[in-house]
Amino acid sequence: MTAPSRIRNFSIIAHIDHGKSTLADRLLERTGAISERDMREQVLDDMDLERERGITIKANAVRIDYTAVSGDTYQLNLIDTPGHVDFSYEVSRSLEACEGAVLVVDASQGVEAQTLANAYMAIEEGLEIIPVVNKIDLPAADPDRAAEELAGVLGGTPDEVIRVSAKTGAGIDELLEAIIDRLPPPEGDEDAPLRALVFDSFYDTYRGVVSHVRIVDGSIATRDAIRFMATNLDVDADELGIRRPSTEVVERLGTGEVGYLITGVKQIDLIRVGDTVTHTRRETGEALPGYQEPKPMVFSGLFPTDGDDFERLREALDKLRLNDSSLVFQAETSRALGFGFRVGFLGLLHMEIVRERLEREYDLELVATAPSVAYRANLTTGEQVPVRSPQDLPDAAGLASIEEPYVKVMIITPSEFIGTVMELVQQRRGEMGEMTYLSPERAELHYRMPLAEIVFDFFDQLKTGTRGYASLDYEPDDYRVSDLVRVNILLNGLPVDAFSTIVHRDKAYTYGKAMVGRLRELIPRQLFDVPIQAAIGTRIISRETIKARRKDVTAKCYGGDITRKRKLLERQKEGKRRMKMVGQVEVPQEAFVAALKLET
Amino acid sequence: MSPEPESGIPDTQYSVLSTQYGDESPDSPVLAEAARSWRSAYVHIPFCARRCPYCDFAVVAADEAGGMDTRRYVDALVAEIDMEPDPSELHAVNLGGGTPTRLRPVDLARIIDSLDHRFGIADDAEISIEANPEDWTPAFARDLRRIGFDRVSFGIQSFDPAVLEALGRTHSPREAEQAIEAARSADFSNVNIDLIYGTPGETDESWRRSVDRAIELDPEHLSSYALTVEGGTALSRAVLAGAPAPDPDQQADRYEHVDEAARSAGLVRYEVSNWARPGHICRYNLSTWMMGEFSAFGTGTHDHRGGVRARNIRRLDAYLDRVEMGARPRSGSECLDEFDSERERFMVGLRLAAGVRPGSIGGPFVASDEGRRLVDAGVIGARGGRVVVLKPLLTDLVARSVLSVSPADC
């Protein structure tokens, strides 16, 4: 156990790709936490998906020991956080476990939308912030401008900004000293009853639920009788430990320290992220405030390709929720796809990641339906019902109006692209708010826009329109009445709920036509002609036909060929595995995926 | 478990195990089941004048490295035939290639003699050879007849000079006709014409003319194949580079045309791509489709003996070396377990117009989801206790569905 005065807890926060994980590498390296032999780039990005995509998805806490210039040794608990807007909940949870934040800005990019969003989050939490300009080694770096912008955002002076290169290691020593000097030690009461915040968790097949905790008051030792307050779960602390980043078992975690806790509990729903752990025999009077649950932005149906996997999918979702507490889901039935779940996500990247994690970590094969934001239907009876899936939309007869969610949008762009951005936003039904200049060359634009207009392909278009320079952040605002309709897609005469969508009336035709066209390309020819139609109510707005398959046979087969022929058929069959029967029609997974990516 | 309750297809037992071919209709189930017990031999002659752009067989072209030491190859064949460990009388012999007619009659005679010497060839056996029209002179035809050949299969492919050129074939339509006349005058009583449809550049009209001319020549047997783009061929390289690929719908039209024309000329379709007059099916082919046992000699061949499929080395030089060292030129083999071989029998049998005996697979298959969909769509049906593919152009689709049946279902 380390005295709180010798502990510093901080998160590294930044816009995506500004170098948080690489900076963490240098900190680990400089403090000897990791040997040169074990070092690899972004070593804390330990999930396969993180390495494949080169981005951080999960916040990752690790302890390092640092001997300062003064000769004193400090315990640093650093949390590397993700930068993508879809994972900002990871950032907010991490900040809760810290007293300080290292706010990183790429010297060649300057302040961007998530720089601001994350900075504001840290300020709101009352955290001490160390501004850092990274990548000063880049030829295109403009550290002065970046420092100036950062100082402007934080209300300080540019000379407080530390300049580093996470690539070359320049400035890292100065940063480590600043962490000791500028960040406050944890403030908790060592003698008070135990209060530990569960800020993350995951499920281990052998050990059950593993919780990541930050000790706020008091201390915890192995074999202590403890209580998870929200669920009133009384258990023993079987094992305590820390990550360096390899795990190390410890006997005790003291005030201000960060570590993991294993209780052997395997019932997933009994341990919740945000809960407070206390001692059974000396209970705290006041639980920690915990976390506000994030509001899902988009919903999509997840269905097992093989209907028998429904229960396995439920179990997988339960387990994954331990590690991704932003996940919400409820069972749903689709006429086309059978039993599955309507799952809420924080954005499309989140959705993609969840689906991939379910498939990889739980060995499932899934079909995801077209994502949708959460609408609300006002009925003629005066009642209001949530519409999380196009199927939830009541019949036109009983429907008074439909409301859609709006978001507050912040876009940072070089001034030269302001016109382009405005035009784009206007096409998306955006309403201009205020505009401020971060510097003469860069502006911060604020809008209110329908969530449905930005959540799908807006970001790509924004990037294209500004040659990659603009960045985007958004947060929920209010609901507003809009002229929305449901476009149904009929396959072989049957409506396929997985493909239907709610869109603004002005875009219904374009959407219907594009969807029908895509499906015609993606669905292979069947044994019979398959009409594909898009319809609003009973009115068909677009139609195509997939002609029946006529020829599927090898012309020539002779005795010697039989083995080869069988193997060929087996290979072809393998390729067909990811098909889902929708009525009488075999639909490949790609068709469902394409529906998600449709550009209108 | 008996499949009958689910499928409604009784598993008829065939008692005909004779070698008499009679005048049965080519699509007769009785004939097909009889073919299971025929023993045959295939001999591969890998030499060709040049390689056709669509061909992926084990062949050596005269202009390719490795040369054409046909004499040495025939010696090796004879040696390989003599190594056959367990010979029994043959009911069908087939010389294929490549281009067997590039060998001299004396070499062809040596091959037939050695087969007869080692195995014994039944008096009424079918002895068949594949021929390119340009090699086929009246004298050559008479020589072959004397050696014992009674069936000839001509790789005519088309009667449209433009299509022939696109296929890289060197004979003319006229030469094709002359070859058939020569076969007739030499008293070949079983003549097959091979046609290929769907060649880029071929039109509906030119296909119709090719079919008409083929039928006017009154062959006992007709094979008509869709041009297929096989990986690694000049054709596939051209297609990858953007040349037009055969269009499956157009090929379906052409297939339907030839099927109708053949039928009205009295030829009966007995396999996806093969038509014959009664009494003139290709025994060798029918028996291999029925999982009959056969031996095979030469480069790249596969045989089927006692539930084992073995294959020969494909490369000519390696094949020759091995045989000349006194060893059998095997490059591998596959032993099928009971379920696999039953499934193979069923899948290949689907190609036959006679249909296939359901055995232990047919019932579960027809009762499966995929099977039922195929029944509903009119792709498969039951006829005389057999499972029959009613839309032969979808045979592979049916075969793939059969792969879904697992041993646990049977």
Ligand SMILES: Nc1nc2c(ncn2[C@@H]2O[C@H](COP(=O)(O)OP(=O)(O)OP(=O)(O)O)[C@@H](O)[C@H]2O)c(=O)[nH]1
């Ligand atoms: N030249 C240079 N490149 C850097 C530096 N720091 C990071 N990079 C590169 O910038 C890219 C992004 O780095 P990461 O460390 O993954 O960024 P991140 O902020 O953790 O990204 P997310 O976790 O996805 O938000 C990688 O290609 C790094 O190699 C630096 O100081 N100099």
Ligand code: SF4
């Ligand atoms: S003649 Fe026949 S075997 Fe020879 S290359 Fe042409 S198609 Fe192939």
Ligand SMILES: [Mg+2]
């Ligand atoms: Mg990162």
